Amino acid sequence: MDAEPLLIYITKFISLTDEEESILISRLNFRKYLKGQYIVQHGDVCRFSSFLTSGCTKTFYIDHDGQEHIMMFSIKDWWSSDLGSFISQLPANYNVQCIEPTEAIQISYENQQKLYDEIPKLDRLFRKILERALVASQNRLVRNLSLTAKERYLFFKEQYTSFEQRIPQYMIASYLGITKEFLSKIKSQIILDQ
Amino acid sequence: MDAEPLLIYITKFISLTDEEESILISRLNFRKYLKGQYIVQHGDVCRFSSFLTSGCTKTFYIDHDGQEHIMMFSIKDWWSSDLGSFISQLPANYNVQCIEPTEAIQISYENQQKLYDEIPKLDRLFRKILERALVASQNRLVRNLSLTAKERYLFFKEQYTSFEQRIPQYMIASYLGITKEFLSKIKSQIILDQ
């Protein structure tokens, strides 16, 4: 368990001094999850954010009919949390569950707040990360508004090639906002197209 | 034209010294738009971000069929830009157009970069703003995945009461991801429900 993957990730955005690095490292926790374990559970306060170093998670919402709607998948070198709950420290609306055995570097809410004061550059780091995440979220929204299910699937397939391998189809369907049966029909339709 | 509305807005997130305020003010521009004018046009680089002090804008995408998909409305005390274009300084995918006469306080990309170095607190300011914006964007995504058109409209009506007054229905339909005809049918349906 070491902080190296996070430090390498951070250098893509900002550079830290050795001292800053060791302060940061002193405030990290490391944790392993089994397939199926929850990192965040609806109703609980999300007390830490998780930077994944291996594995895969899904973040999803359970609607009033008990149906699951997947908002995002996270893998290595990406963050996984209920951001709304984390920043407000109020109960989470969403769930984060491991769909593979997963390893994470975690920062508790309290430590994150301390770190922002100890290392002001981290405000810049997360400002930049959030800028990109927001752009990605807006682009996804527009795709959901403007593309048909088939087009959304083809985009997903192309954009997230590696995900198609490791994620069950019924979860991809949920992410795309369609039923598993309809995704299956879309796939057979695509085969006929060729 | 003064910077007061922006300064008041900022105090909700961070506090600036008098000196920091005057640096900030020196880097702002003020601009008025007529109804129908574009603040950002698809294909152009978005060279500034706009903080609205009056009026209303829509941010939208034009799809391959020439259809318009509204991503957001912005009013007083909110930002309006193509964030993806602004942070990358690459051509915009989206358009921002005034649907009312609109006044904005603007910060150019160059000035924003300078300001981040001159006033490190601004990294924190925008980190916090972006956190909230991302949460809002994710919540909207989930509503689009999990609610029917009627439910989305009822949510919009309740959440954005003031918008219903000032924004034409066909634009609200676009924002909700449905056709204007169908929104009209939903409304008559809701009247029957009562």
Place this chain on the structure above:
DNA sequence: CGTCTATTTGAATGTACTCAAAAGCGGTGG
């Protein structure tokens, strides 16, 4: 090989869209 889960297939249904036409609603000018 059997069991459990995931995927596919088909028929019937529902939600939302398209197209066309009519009705409503301002604003402007004669």
Place this chain on the structure above:
DNA sequence: CCACCGCTTTTGAGTACATTCAAATAGACG
């Protein structure tokens, strides 16, 4: 003042995209 124009909203019929439910197949794993 009202008649006309352009734009927005409504209504209706027919259609398309996507869902539901049920059953059959296929895959994965012990």
